[in-house]
Amino acid sequence: MTPTPHGDNRQLEQRAHAIRRNALMMGKVQGQGYIAQALDIADVLAVSYFHAMNWRADDPQWEGRDRFFLSIGHYAIALYAALIEAGILTPAHIETYGGDDSHLPMSGMAAYTPGMEITGGSLGQGLSVAVGACLGLKRKGSKSRVFNLLSDGELGEGSTWEAAMSAAHWQLDNLVAIVDNNNQQADGASRQMLSSEPLHEKWQAFGWFTQRVNGNDLAELVAAFDAARAHPEPVPRVIICDTKMGRGVSFLEARERNHFMRVDADEWDKALADLDEGARR
Numbered sequence: 001m002t003p004t005p006h007g008d009n010r011q012l013e014q015r016a017h018a019i020r021r022n023a024l025m026m027g028k029v030q031g032q033g034y035i036a037q038a039l040d041i042a043d044v045l046a047v048s049y050f051h052a053m054n055w056r057a058d059d060p061q062w063e064g065r066d067r068f069f070l071s072i073g074h075y076a077i078a079l080y081a082a083l084i085e086a087g088i089l090t091p092a093h094i095e096t097y098g099g100d101d102s103h104l105p106m107s108g109m110a111a112y113t114p115g116m117e118i119t120g121g122s123l124g125q126g127l128s129v130a131v132g133a134c135l136g137l138k139r140k141g142s143k144s145r146v147f148n149l150l151s152d153g154e155l156g157e158g159s160t161w162e163a164a165m166s167a168a169h170w171q172l173d174n175l176v177a178i179v180d181n182n183n184q185q186a187d188g189a190s191r192q193m194l195s196s197e198p199l200h201e202k203w204q205a206f207g208w209f210t211q212r213v214n215g216n217d218l219a220e221l222v223a224a225f226d227a228a229r230a231h232p233e234p235v236p237r238v239i240i241c242d243t244k245m246g247r248g249v250s251f252l253e254a255r256e257r258n259h260f261m262r263v264d265a266d267e268w269d270k271a272l273a274d275l276d277e278g279a280r281r
């Protein structure tokens with residue numbers, strides 16, 4: 001992959017738009033899904049895959065690749081959308097989403113899908129797996145990094161914080177945690193269910209190089225990923241991304257209780273049109 005030059009966010013905008021489109025088209029196949037999350041995290045995925053990470057579309061297992069670990073298996077639709085845009089999966093996969101014998105199960109599973117590094121549906125485990133992978137990479141003398149996408153709901157799991165302590169203890173500067181702080185979990189708003197604020201101070205106290213950005217602002221994301229790469233101290237890095245559920249489709253942004261979204265049959269095309277309209281503005 002040729003990284004997008006610094007400052008060229010137009011290409012990244014197009015990537016993020018394509019990721020949102022792919023996700024909506026997969027959602028349409030099933031009529032429901034974790035659509036609002038795919039829309040909120042598309043900008044982060046665009047910057048991860050098309051600015052920050054090294055990978056090869058024709059060789060997803062290339063030893064020198066950076067690894068993207070999805071702890072949150074239910075966000076699989078979002079990662080599939082990015083992997084299609086990356087050419088690791090193909091547009092023909094879209095129609096198979098969530099079907100029997102599909103390579104794209106509704107919850108992400110490593111054994112089924114090229115580019116899916118871990119099976120992450122049991123929340124709170126991904127960061128521990130990432131710590132182990134980072135230790136292994138260092139011992140092998142590899143320069144590869146591990147990017148672990150976590151959700152704010154996962155911050156309510158004690159295992160996440162055990163892993164956070166270990167990562168600092170082992171000085172894992174090859175680990176980049178990304179928190180999708182969308183203020184949503186299964187039963188309601190994260191800040192009401194179990195608040196993990198103040199987030200910046202917490203991660204910093206755990207010994208991480210910590211940044212907090214608007215996760216739907218490509219320029220802020222690019223700067224944060226660049227700073228995570230350039231930071232000189234031997235400490236793990238975290239980018240806390242404040243995001244908006246349903247981002248890019250106005251009537252989905254406004255919908256409440258959007259953890260698992262059912263969208264009426266006639267609304268999918270409206271959603272795609274709304275997305276395209278927003279991109280033209």
Ligand SMILES: Cc1ncc(C[n+]2csc(CCOP(=O)(O)OP(=O)(O)O)c2C)c(N)n1
Nearest residue numbers: 037121122123151152153154184185186259
């Ligand atoms: C260990 C574990 N507990 C509970 C669940 C059930 N579960 C699936 S998604 C989810 C919500 C977690 O919060 P978050 O990922 O922030 O939700 P979102 O932003 O997607 O709405 C829960 C509790 C699970 N998958 N794993």
Ligand SMILES: [Mg+2]
Nearest residue numbers: 151152153184
């Ligand atoms: Mg959440």
